[in-house]
Structures are given as C-alpha cells and as structure tokens.
Amino acid sequence: MINWNEILQRSNGQNLPPDQRVEKTPEQWKQELDEETFYVTRQKGTEHPFSSSMCGLFKPGLYRCACCGTPLFNANEKFDSGTGWPSFTQPVADNAVDYIGDASHGMQRIETTCSSCDAHLGHVFPDGPPPTGLRYCINAVSLKRDGDD
Numbered sequence: 001m002i003n004w005n006e007i008l009q010r011s012n013g014q015n016l017p018p019d020q021r022v023e024k025t026p027e028q029w030k031q032e033l034d035e036e037t038f039y040v041t042r043q044k045g046t047e048h049p050f051s052s053s054m055c056g057l058f059k060p061g062l063y064r065c066a067c068c069g070t071p072l073f074n075a076n077e078k079f080d081s082g083t084g085w086p087s088f089t090q091p092v093a094d095n096a097v098d099y100i101g102d103a104s105h106g107m108q109r110i111e112t113t114c115s116s117c118d119a120h121l122g123h124v125f126p127d128g129p130p131p132t133g134l135r136y137c138i139n140a141v142s143l144k145r146d147g148d149d
C-alpha cells in the first residue's frame with residue numbers, strides 16, 4: 001500500500017511507468033477540453049473549493065482522468081475531507097498517479113498528475129484517514145465519473 005515515504009521517493013524522479021501513454025499537443029487538448037478543464041489539467045490551475053457537487057457524492061463508481069479516461073480513483077477510497085475538493089486515500093492502481101515536487105505559491109507540496117497523460121489532478125498530503133493516512137486532494141474537473149456524462 002502506498003505511503004508518504006514512498007510518495008516522497010517517487011516525487012524525486014522515481015515514478016512508476018504507466019500502463020499506457022497518451023500524448024497530445026496543447027493545441028489538441030484545447031480543442032478537446034472545455035475551458036475550465038483545460039485550465040486546471042493542462043495549465044495546473046485550481047478550481048474554486050465547493051465548486052462541484054462531486055465533493056459530496058459517495059455512491060460507488062470509478063473516477064477517470066477527464067483528459068484521457070484512465071481510471072484513477074475508486075469511490076470506495078473517497079472520503080469527506082471538508083476541504084471543498086474531492087478527496088481520496090489512494091489511487092486505483094499503484095502506477096496511475098505520478099508525484100512531482102511543487103514549490104509554487106511559497107509552499108512545499110507534492111503535485112499529483114495522471115501518469116498516462118500528465119494531466120494536473122491536485123496535490124497529496126500526509127494528513128488523511130486510514131488505511132494510508134494520505135489525502136489526495138483532487139480538482140473535480142480533472143475527474144470524470146463513470147456513468148455521469
């Protein structure tokens with residue numbers, strides 16, 4: 001099971017190879033995605049907290065990357081963090097998410113991206129509930145729920 005030390009290690013250039021790679025130019029992504037999804041996923045933006053009803057949604061289901069459709073998180077690992085962003089204790093597969101050190105905005109954080117297409121998802125923090133003690137704080141627009149189109 002993934003833990004914070006492992007994440008720190010991976011963020012040091014040791015991410016696992018993904019099952020598949022999806023590579024497109026910024027222009028191609030801009031054509032395929034709506035404006036906010038493009039801003040958050042391809043330009044590392046952050047949506048406003050509590051901007052999505054996805055935060056309070058806990059019915060079973062799979063959350064995929066909004067850009068490339070790769071499964072990223074399972075509703076079983078979703079919890080109510082009270083932050084206003086969808087929050088998970090772990091990704092659906094060990095190699096689904098990449099970890100990158102992020103020193104922007106005067107903070108030392110670990111950014112999470114889709115390992116298949118490099119979409120910005122959000123950040124991960126070591127203050128989550130069991131079993132991992134991790135909190136994956138993810139922008140709702142970076143995710144697409146199966147069955148919710």
Ligand SMILES: [Zn+2]
Nearest residue numbers: 065068114117
């Ligand atoms: Zn992706």
